[in-house]
Amino acid sequence: MATDLRTTNEEFSMTRFWAGLEQKVQVTQPRKNTNLGKVGVEDQFFTSLQLTRDEARELALDLFKFAEGQEQEAV
Secondary structure, three states, rough: EEEEEOEEEOOOEEEEEOOOEEEEEEEEEEEEOOOOOOHHHHHHHHEEEEEEHHHHHHHHHHHHHOOOOOOOOOO
């Protein structure tokens, strides 16, 4: 069973679900219209990311560093 989670941003949604023996979160965002006003078939799809709790924690830390201007470039 999946559960929708509250977010602070209307640009994406989050859903918690069970994947085998662990819980995951799916972050979903509608694809942006890149056809300069024309609605194409590709605009009916979504972009999503599925993460375990550990993966979500690691990504959150990396995103926080980016938000604070403390990101490091990969060489």
